[in-house]
Amino acid sequence: HEFNSADIPKMIEALSYAIDIGYRHVDTAHVYRVEPEVWQHFHREGDVEVGLRGSLRRLNLDYVDMVLMHWPFSVSINLNLGQKELVDYCQANQVIVTAYSPLGTMIPNRAVVDSPEPKLNNPTMVAIAKKHGKTYQRGLVMIPKTVTNARVLENASIFDFHLDAEDVATIAKFDVGYRTLVPLHYQDMENYPFDVLPGKSEPVPLALRKWKNGAKNDIE
Known part of the structure; x- marks a missing residue:
């Protein structure tokens, strides 16, 4: 679900306005491809600090109140x-x-x-x-x-x-x-939490495999 680059100026304006009127919860992740303008990776214990520092650099921040892991939670x-x-x-x-x-x-x-x-x-x-x-x-x-x-x-x-x-x-x-969203591309993994549907596995989406916006350089 890559963000349309043409909407980035509108997004920046809307985000600034949202903060001005009291918003404090901003939903972002590497997979959304908009961290440099506004982490769905590096959750292993030894990687958390490295991944968070990369996210802070892309967000141009020194501090966030809380980090909520999007997946698998x-x-x-x-x-x-x-x-x-x-x-x-x-x-x-x-x-x-x-x-x-x-x-x-x-x-x-x-x-x-x-x-x-x-x-x-x-x-x-x-x-x-x-x-x-x-x-x-x-x-x-x-x-x-x-x-x-x-x-x-x-x-x-x-x-x-x-x-x-x-x-x-x-x-x-x-x-x-009825579960609308079923991550079939993860069902072959060891701790997949739902019923496995034989023959229904899907490849991991490109958005989850592709580095962009200098994210790889930020982490290495």
């Missing part, structure tokens, strides 16, 4: 896969959960053959969104993407509403235990 949570048991456990133990791909499959042509229909224009979801002028509420962190200042502000304006019990129950019905 990402939690796929969306309308089709609520992960209630896991979320309840984390919240009971004061662990903040960041939902990966919180809207699941949004675009029909990206949907897997057996996947549930995209929910972006689902009449039930649209009605609830219009009712509140918002989208979702579970006490989870979501990472919005935009290069427009108006949407940056809109995404930050989430602390003034609550879904009622009826809305929450309606949304919960979409949870059918």
Whole structure:
């Protein structure tokens, strides 16, 4: 998912605005190819410091408050896969959960053959969104993407509403235990956490194998 270089000036402007209005969680990783403008690697114990220093150089920073490893600790949570048991456990133990791909499959042509229909224009979801002028509420962190200042502000304006019990129950019905994102390119590895699907292995995406933006030089 390489970032469109034509959007970089817009991204810089939007990021500066986001920080000005209070954003403090910035989602970035080597695989996104935008660290020099705004680490999905080097997580072995002996490599962490080297990898982090490389990321700091690309971010042009001396310090970050926290480093969250994207993989293998990402939690796929969306309308089709609520992960209630896991979320309840984390919240009971004061662990903040960041939902990966919180809207699941949004675009029909990206949907897997057996996947549930995209929910972006689902009449039930649209009605609830219009009712509140918002989208979702579970006490989870979501990472919005935009290069427009108006949407940056809109995404930050989430602390003034609550879904009622009826809305929450309606949304919960979409949870059918369907996992939208399955990393098949990792299923041959020793500690792959999901059921192995014979004949479904995929090559590791080029974006995870390719060095860019001087990243290799930063680390070596």
